[in-house]
Amino acid sequence: MASVLSARQALRLPRQLRLFSTSLSLGSGSTDVKRLGVVGAGQMGLGIALVAAVKAQVPVTLVDSAQNSLDKGIGFAEKLLAKDVAKNRITQEQADAARALLTPTTSIDSLADVDFVIEAVPEIPSLKFDIFAKLAQICPKHAILATNTSSISITRIAAATTQDPTDTTNSSRVVSTHFMNPVPVQKGVEIISGLQTSQATLDAAVAFCKRLGKIPSVSADSPGFLANRILMPYINEAVICLETGVGDRDAIDAIMKNGTNVPMGPLQLADFIGLDTCLAIMKVLHTETGDSKYRPSVLLRNMVDAGWLGKKSGRGFYEY
């Protein structure tokens, strides 16, 4: 198990502070998750809620500010459950039991009784900071506060839970559980600690993700973490190849699909992830590292400006 501070982070801290961080970690965090909260019922939040209901069989309070997202999400969950029943993966009783565990609501105040909450709202820093400030007030003091962010610093999200940086009561409970898309299918999950995250919080996040049937990889709080640090420049480069005429859409996707044994090419994958999400992650990599190699493609920016966000909006590099 990785320690609460990554080696990179620990090197920056005097030994006294390192010991202080370790002792702070002992009291907080709990692996006994009896109720889960999920904030954001989009493609990731819905997937996380559904997997928690099916695999861990915990009640899930699913919060979204938009009623139509909740309606769409619950409808989609019902479709996925019916598909699993049709394919004999689960029984009708198990599907009904899982559906009954999902409680949709537009009220974030409903998270007052959760033991673990996972935020999956759009990749907008100010939105996440605002939600974590609220979660720290609303959720019980023992609850783990996890984010599904693709690229925003966990340390900064944790800092938003308190006005007093020396008081780590809330910030030590913040961690990232970065699930992969689609959540019901992909086994991998990245677990990322901020500077303030306690060891108990990290352990609780790893344990809960294992209960969901996932395989956790622990990584450092560095822009893009591991998965997107590697994946997004690959997608961005594919868009630059399209933009500059090195190859057309089909040639780009075909060579990567058939040449590197991946299930879909980079442009189709970008549509599937959401072009707004891809652009947001590239912007974080670019801004946070200051390295020009992460410059987002102009075409990617234009497509997001046009509202062509990929599969979710009906048009991206492909039409849906």
Ligand SMILES: NC(=O)c1ccc[n+]([C@@H]2O[C@H](COP(=O)([O-])OP(=O)(O)OC[C@H]3O[C@@H](n4cnc5c(N)ncnc54)[C@H](O)[C@@H]3O)[C@@H](O)[C@H]2O)c1
């Ligand atoms: N899409 C992917 O492939 C992928 C993969 C890994 C991580 N992520 C990350 O997961 C997060 C969610 O991504 P997504 O693709 O599910 O986004 P999405 O746009 O599909 O869903 C976001 C949901 O959040 C809701 N929302 C917006 N503001 C809210 C608020 N204030 N309170 C409650 N709900 C609110 C929206 O109504 C929407 O239903 C992002 O941080 C993203 O970077 C995405």
